[in-house]
Amino acid sequence: MVTDKDGYIHLVQYLTEHLGIFANSQQQSAADDTVMELFEEQLAAQIIMVCGQNPSLTFAQRNLVIREVDSIVYDLEEILARVASQKATAEQTLFITEFSCLIKNLFDQEISKLLAA
Template structure:
């Protein structure tokens, strides 16, 4: 589905090009870890996706959840030792943008 697509590969490439944003000590921190932000924002986007695509059957919904879990796992691998550091405002903005792009991938995969 999404994680096997060329668009996902390009999105991961975009993410890796911005890994320097996740170096410690680069900006004002907020009271959430990088892990918290990734999980929170991707979960929000997947819930929004389900709200917009109410007609999906249960099997498809489970496939989407599995794919979202795989995406979170990929991001956690890239950021392994940085996951528990306090996030910066800039990191939060990037994660919000990136999770929106992930939602767009799912939306594109399920265009009616």
């Protein structure tokens, strides 16, 4: 649905190009959440929004969305393995929020195509 699309590959590249944001653990943490917890919370909020905006999604389609999110979280855990348990800084929090919104945009596009078919 999403993880097999070029847009997702570009987002993963965007994340890897900005790994420097996560490399500097010297900065003051701005959140009680770790980097991975923040990614999970932000993605969950975005997917809840996607499903809420698309009440016509079937149970099977919603399950597909959830499986895709699980796959995305797995990819994030792989990419961010060394920093996943660090407390998030303000800059990281901003990036994670932006990245999660971009993921939501991918789902919005694919769901729009799915429901139009």
